[in-house]
Amino acid sequence: MKKFMDENFLLQTETAQELYHNHAAKMPIFDYHCHIPPQEVAEDKQFKNITQIWLYGDHYKWRAMRSNGVNERYCTGDASDWEKFEKWAETVPQTLRNPLYHWTHLELKKFFGIDKLLSPATAKEIWEECNEKLQTSDYSVRNIIRKANVHTICTTDDPVDSLEHHQAIKEDDFEVAVLPAWRPDKAMTVENTKTFNAYLDTLEEAAGENIGSFAALMDALDSRHQFFHDSGCRLSDHGLETAMAEDYTEAEINAIFNKIRKGNDLNTDEILKFKSCMLYEFGIMDHSRGWTQQFHLGALRNNNTRLFKKLGADTGFDSIGDFEIAKSLSKFLDRLDKENKLSKTVLYNLNPRDNELIGTMIGNFQDGSVPGKMQFGSGWWFLDQKDGMEKQINALSNLGLLSRFVGMLTDSRSFLSYTRHEYFRRTLCNLLGNDVENGEIPHDMELLGQMVENICFNNAKEYFKFE
Numbered sequence: 001m002k003k004f005m006d007e008n009f010l011l012q013t014e015t016a017q018e019l020y021h022n023h024a025a026k027m028p029i030f031d032y033h034c035h036i037p038p039q040e041v042a043e044d045k046q047f048k049n050i051t052q053i054w055l056y057g058d059h060y061k062w063r064a065m066r067s068n069g070v071n072e073r074y075c076t077g078d079a080s081d082w083e084k085f086e087k088w089a090e091t092v093p094q095t096l097r098n099p100l101y102h103w104t105h106l107e108l109k110k111f112f113g114i115d116k117l118l119s120p121a122t123a124k125e126i127w128e129e130c131n132e133k134l135q136t137s138d139y140s141v142r143n144i145i146r147k148a149n150v151h152t153i154c155t156t157d158d159p160v161d162s163l164e165h166h167q168a169i170k171e172d173d174f175e176v177a178v179l180p181a182w183r184p185d186k187a188m189t190v191e192n193t194k195t196f197n198a199y200l201d202t203l204e205e206a207a208g209e210n211i212g213s214f215a216a217l218m219d220a221l222d223s224r225h226q227f228f229h230d231s232g233c234r235l236s237d238h239g240l241e242t243a244m245a246e247d248y249t250e251a252e253i254n255a256i257f258n259k260i261r262k263g264n265d266l267n268t269d270e271i272l273k274f275k276s277c278m279l280y281e282f283g284i285m286d287h288s289r290g291w292t293q294q295f296h297l298g299a300l301r302n303n304n305t306r307l308f309k310k311l312g313a314d315t316g317f318d319s320i321g322d323f324e325i326a327k328s329l330s331k332f333l334d335r336l337d338k339e340n341k342l343s344k345t346v347l348y349n350l351n352p353r354d355n356e357l358i359g360t361m362i363g364n365f366q367d368g369s370v371p372g373k374m375q376f377g378s379g380w381w382f383l384d385q386k387d388g389m390e391k392q393i394n395a396l397s398n399l400g401l402l403s404r405f406v407g408m409l410t411d412s413r414s415f416l417s418y419t420r421h422e423y424f425r426r427t428l429c430n431l432l433g434n435d436v437e438n439g440e441i442p443h444d445m446e447l448l449g450q451m452v453e454n455i456c457f458n459n460a461k462e463y464f465k466f467e
C-alpha cells in the first residue's frame with residue numbers, strides 16, 4: 001500500500017516520478033487566468049485567519065458544505081470565522097474522492113507544512129497553527145505568491161475597471177507580473193435592459209464619452225481596450241453558454257441598440273444578433289492589438305432562483321450545460337479567419353462531452369503562423385480534477401499536439417490554489433510515465449523532460465508574449 005499523499009502522490013511509475021521531480025516541480029507558475037482580486041496583491045494583504053483566505057469566496061467549498069447538510073449561515077452567512085472553519089473541518093472527511101479532499105491537504109502541506117488530515121479532531125490545532133503563520137509577514141499575499149514560485153498572474157477585469165491596483169503593483173516593482181485580462185461579458189448582456197443601460201452609464205464614465213449610438217459604444221470599448229493594452233493586458237476572456245454567430249446587418253444592429261437604449265426589451269432574435277455582432281467586434285479588437293482571446297463555453301448559471309436572489313452570482317449554483325457548441329463556434333471563428341483577423345485563441349469547454357469536439361475544432365484554424373495558435377484549454381471548473389484533466393489531455397493528445405499545450409491555470413479565487421498546478425503536473429507526468437512503462441512512447445527522458453517543462457511553463461510564456 002502506498003502512503004497517502006507522499007512526495008510521489010499520483011505518480012505511479014518511476015518515469016512519472018523522475019519527470020515530475022526533475023522537470024515539472026522546478027518550473028515557475030504561469031497563471032494566465034484567475035479571479036483573485038488585484039487589490040489584495042496591491043495592498044499585500046495579510047489574512048487574519050485561515051477562514052478568510054480559504055472559505056471566503058470559495059464556492060467549491062460552499063457547495064460541498066451544503067451537500068453535507070451545513071446551514072448557509074456557516075457558508076456565506078454571519079457565523080464567526082471559527083464556526084465556519086469548524087463546519088468545513090466536519091465536511092472534509094466527507095469529501096473523500098472529491099478533489100477538495102486532495103486540494104485541502106495539498107494546500108495545508110504546501111503552504112503551512114501541515115501533514116495532519118483535517119477533521120473535527122484536528123480542527124482546533126490546524127486552525128491555530130495556520131492562523132499563527134498567517135499573521136507573520138511570511139504569509140502576506142505577495143509572500144504566498146512567491147512561495148508558490150509564480151511568474152505571471154492574469155486577473156479577470158471588466159472594461160470599466162480603473163486598473164489602479166495593477167498600476168500600484170507595477171509601481172512597487174513586485175517581481176511577479178500581475179496583468180489585467182479583458183472580460184467584457186457585461187457589455188453584451190442585453191437580456192436585461194435595465195442592467196445593460198446601467199452598465200453603459202458606468203462605461204460612459206470610464207471612457208469619458210457619451211454612448212448615444214452603436215458606433216459610440218464601439219468607440220468607448222475600443223478606447224478602454226487601448227487603455228487595458230497600455231496597462232500590459234494582452235488577453236481577453238469571455239464566459240458564454242455557446243459562441244454566437246447569427247447573420248446581421250449594420251442597420252439591424254443600430255436599430256437594436258436604439259431600442260434597448262430607449263428602455264425597451266429585446267426579443268430572442270435581436271439578442272442573438274446583437275451578441276453575435278459584439279463577439280465579432282471583440283475578436284476584431286483583440287486581433288488589432290495582437291492579443292489572445294479565451295472562450296469559456298458551456299456553463300449553465302444561477303440555477304437556483306431562491307438562493308440567487310439571496311446571495312447573487314458565483315455562489316455555487318452553476319452547473320454543466322448542454323448547449324450546442326460546434327456549428328456557431330466554427331462559423332464565428334471562420335468569419336474572423338476569412339478576414340485574416342483571427343487572434344490566437346484558447347477554447348475551454350465545461351461539458352466533457354465536448355472534449356473531442358474542441359480537440360478537432362482547434363485543428364480547423366491552425367494555420368502555421370504560431371505553434372499551437374488554437375489552444376484546447378485545460379480542464380476547467382467542474383473538470384479541473386484528475387479525471388477531467390486526464391480526459392482533456394487524452395483528447396488533445398489524440399486529436400492535436402499535446403507538446404504545444406499552454407497548460408494549466410488556477411481559475412482561482414484563493415491565493416492558496418496554486419497547488420492546482422502541482423495537481424495538474426503530477427497528473428500529466430503520470431500519464432506520460434504510464435505510456436513509457438507500456439512501451440507506447442520512448443523512454444527518452446530528454447524529449448519527455450523538455451515536453452513536460454514546456455507544458456508546465458515555457459509554452460505559455462512563449463505563446464502569450466506578455467512583456
Ligand SMILES: [Zn+2]
Pocket residue numbers: 033034035411
Ligand atoms: Zn474563470
